[in-house]
Amino acid sequence: MEPTLTAPHATADLISRNNTPMIRLIDIEKVYQTDTIETVALNRVNLTINRGEFVSVMGPSGCGKSTLLSLMGLLDEPSGGTIEIDGRAVTSYSDKELARVRNQKIGFIFQSFHLINDLSVLDNVELPLLYRAGTSGKERRQLALAALEKVGLSARTKHFPSQLSGGQRQRVAIARALAGTPEIILADEPTGNLDSVMGEEIMDLLLGLHRHEGTTIVMVTHDENMAHKTERLIRFFDGSQVS
Amino acid sequence: MLLSYLKLAWKVLLRRKFFTFISLFGISFTLMVLLVVVAFFDHAFGAHYPETRIDRMVFAQFLHVKFKDGGNMNTPPSYHLLDKYVRPLRTPERVAIASNFHATPSYVGNRKLDLDLRYTDANFWQILDFHFLEGKAIQEADVKAAARVAVINQATARQYFGTDHGVVGRTIAVNQLGYRVTGVVEDVPAMRLASYADVWVPITTSPDDLQKTDLNGDYLGIILAKSAEDVPAVQAEFEQAMKRVPLTDPKTMDHLDLHADKLFTAFARQLTSPLTEYKSDGMEYLVPILGGLALLFMLLPALNLVNINVSRIMERSSEIGVRKAFGATGGKLVGQFLVENIFLTLLGGVVGLVLAYIALQVISGAQLLAYAHFELNGRIFAWALLVTVFFGVLSGVYPAFKMSRLHPAQALKGSGK
Ligand SMILES: Nc1ncnc2c1ncn2[C@@H]1O[C@H](COP(=O)(O)OP(=O)(O)OP(=O)(O)O)[C@@H](O)[C@H]1O
Numbered sequence A: 001m002e003p004t005l006t007a008p009h010a011t012a013d014l015i016s017r018n019n020t021p022m023i024r025l026i027d028i029e030k031v032y033q034t035d036t037i038e039t040v041a042l043n044r045v046n047l048t049i050n051r052g053e054f055v056s057v058m059g060p061s062g063c064g065k066s067t068l069l070s071l072m073g074l075l076d077e078p079s080g081g082t083i084e085i086d087g088r089a090v091t092s093y094s095d096k097e098l099a100r101v102r103n104q105k106i107g108f109i110f111q112s113f114h115l116i117n118d119l120s121v122l123d124n125v126e127l128p129l130l131y132r133a134g135t136s137g138k139e140r141r142q143l144a145l146a147a148l149e150k151v152g153l154s155a156r157t158k159h160f161p162s163q164l165s166g167g168q169r170q171r172v173a174i175a176r177a178l179a180g181t182p183e184i185i186l187a188d189e190p191t192g193n194l195d196s197v198m199g200e201e202i203m204d205l206l207l208g209l210h211r212h213e214g215t216t217i218v219m220v221t222h223d224e225n226m227a228h229k230t231e232r233l234i235r236f237f238d239g240s241q242v243s
Numbered sequence B: 001m002l003l004s005y006l007k008l009a010w011k012v013l014l015r016r017k018f019f020t021f022i023s024l025f026g027i028s029f030t031l032m033v034l035l036v037v038v039a040f041f042d043h044a045f046g047a048h049y050p051e052t053r054i055d056r057m058v059f060a061q062f063l064h065v066k067f068k069d070g071g072n073m074n075t076p077p078s079y080h081l082l083d084k085y086v087r088p089l090r091t092p093e094r095v096a097i098a099s100n101f102h103a104t105p106s107y108v109g110n111r112k113l114d115l116d117l118r119y120t121d122a123n124f125w126q127i128l129d130f131h132f133l134e135g136k137a138i139q140e141a142d143v144k145a146a147a148r149v150a151v152i153n154q155a156t157a158r159q160y161f162g163t164d165h166g167v168v169g170r171t172i173a174v175n176q177l178g179y180r181v182t183g184v185v186e187d188v189p190a191m192r193l194a195s196y197a198d199v200w201v202p203i204t205t206s207p208d209d210l211q212k213t214d215l216n217g218d219y220l221g222i223i224l225a226k227s228a229e230d231v232p233a234v235q236a237e238f239e240q241a242m243k244r245v246p247l248t249d250p251k252t253m254d255h256l257d258l259h260a261d262k263l264f265t266a267f268a269r270q271l272t273s274p275l276t277e278y279k280s281d282g283m284e285y286l287v288p289i290l291g292g293l294a295l296l297f298m299l300l301p302a303l304n305l306v307n308i309n310v311s312r313i314m315e316r317s318s319e320i321g322v323r324k325a326f327g328a329t330g331g332k333l334v335g336q337f338l339v340e341n342i343f344l345t346l347l348g349g350v351v352g353l354v355l356a357y358i359a360l361q362v363i364s365g366a367q368l369l370a371y372a373h374f375e376l377n378g379r380i381f382a383w384a385l386l387v388t389v390f391f392g393v394l395s396g397v398y399p400a401f402k403m404s405r406l407h408p409a410q411a412l413k414g415s416g417k
C-alpha cells in the first residue's frame, strides 16, 4: 500500500482519538469482607478510560489492580460507586444483558490464566464464541484457529492445558480473549509468564490491535518498559490512584 | 448448542474417569436391582401365561379360622366349601376349583421323576389360557366320569416319553396309576402358584374325599369376572356368600375368613394379617410401605449423586467463573450441567438395563425357579427411563443452580459458598 494513501483511510486512528468514555468508574469502592478482617481493596477510585485508549496500570502487589480489572470486566460488583460501560450504568443491566456485554464487548486475560482443564486448547479458545448466538461450529473453529495463529500456538490446538508450559498457557488465555474480537481487552499481567522475546511479541500484538482495530485495552503490568509503550500509565497505591 | 453441550459432557466424562465410574456404578446398580425386582414382581403377579386374563381373575386360596381361645388356623379351603358356596355365585362368568400341586413320584424305567401333580375341574381349563402343543384340555365329561386322563407339560413329555410329539394317547404313570395323556401344554412357570404343575388330572380322580364337610382342605378357587370392572361386584357377592358358611364347630370356632382377592392382594392380606386380622387386603399398609421402601431405595443413591455432583460442580467453580466471564448466562450454565447429568444418568440407565438383562438371563438360565422366564418389557423400560431422568434432574439442578448464581469473580476464586 502506498504511504500517501494511508492517511485518508486511517479510520482506526480516528476512533482511537475520539474522546467518548468507554469505561467510567465513579467513586468506586471495593471492600472484601472475610470472617475476621475487612480489606479495602479500592478506595474511592474515579477513572475514565476512553474508547480506543491503551492504558497500563502499575502498582505494588496487593494494591488492587486485579480488583480494578475485575470490576471493569463486570466480574464483580463494587461495594460502592458506579461503573458505566459505553455510557450506561452497569447496575441497570439484567443478568442476561450483563452476560451479553461480557461476551461481546469484553475479552479478559486473567493473571492466573483460568483455562478450563477439561477442554482442549482449541475448545478453550472457542469459549467466547460458544456463547455468541448465530456463530456456527465452523466459524468458531476458524476464528479460534486464527487467534491461536496470532499467539503462535497453531501447533498445540489439540493439547490440554496441563500439557502446556506456563508461557504457552498464557498465550492460550490471550488467544481466548482475542477470539471474540472484543472492543475492550482487560489484561492482567499478560506478559508476566513470558520470556522477554515472547513478551515483546505479545505486546506488539496488543499494540497492533489497539492501532488497527481500535481496541480499548487496559493492561496491568509490573514492567516499566511495557508500560511506557502505552498511551497512558496509571499508578495505584493501596487501593487509590496516585497518578 | 445442545450438540456442543453433549460433546463437552462426553469429554468431561472421559477425562474424569473415576468420577464417571462411581456415578455410573451407583446409577446402574440401583437401576439393575430395581429392574430385577420389578421383573420378579411382574413375573409373579403380572398378566402372564397362562394367567393372561389376570385383570378379571380373583383367587380364594387362604382360609383363616379364628378360635374362641385366641388360636388361629391358616390352611387352604376344602373342596366342599368352594363347591357349595363359591361355585354357585351368580356374578362371575366362571368359577374353577383345583387342588394345590404336590410332588408325586413317577418312574421312567429305573429313573425316578418328581412330578408336580394338580387336580382340576374342567372350568380351570376355560379360565386359564394354556397353550396346547398337541391334544386338548380336560373336559367336563372327563371330570364327571373321573376319567384317568392327564394334561402334561412339555418338559414332562420330554422327560417321560423322550419326545413332545405324538404323546397324546400314551399312558403316563403317576402315583402308580396310569393316566392317558390328552394334551401337552407349554411349561408354566412355578411362580404362577395357582396354575403351575407338571401333570394336571381330573379333580374327581383325587384320593381325597371331596364330600368331606370340613372347612380346611387343599384347594383353591379361581374366579373369572365378566370384565375387569366387574371384579368388585364379584368380590361383594363372594363376601355375602361367606357369611352363610356355617362353622363346623361353633363351640370352639369364632369366625372364618375367606376372601376373593386379586393375585397380589391375596399375598398382601396374608402379609399384613397381624395388623388387619384378615379384615382388609392390607393394601392401605402395603402400598405406602412398599412405595416408601422403593423411594428410599432410589433416594439414597440420588442423594449420594447430588452430593457427588455438588462437590464436582464446586470443583469446577473456576470453570463456571470463566464461562460467566466470557458471556455464559446462568440459564446456559444450568442447561450445560443438566445436559451433562442427564447424559450421564441415561448412560447409567442403559448400563443398568444391560446389567438387569444379563442378571435376568442368568437367573432364568439357572432355573432357580422351575420354568421361570424373566423378561424386561416395555413398561419396565419406560419406568427405568423415567427413574433415570429423575435422577439426572434431581442430582444436577440444585448444584448447577447454586453455582450459576455466583458472581464470576467469586466462582473464579473457587469460593462456592
Ligand atoms: N476475594 C478476596 N477476599 C478477600 N480479600 C481479597 C480478595 N481478593 C483480593 N483481596 C485483597 O484485596 C487486595 C487487592 O487485591 P488484588 O488482587 O486486587 O491485588 P493486585 O494489585 O492485583 O496484586 P498482585 O500484583 O499481587 O496481583 C489485597 O489486599 C487482597 O488481599
Ligand SMILES: [Mg+2]
Binding pocket: A065, A066, A067, A111, A188
Ligand atoms: Mg493481581
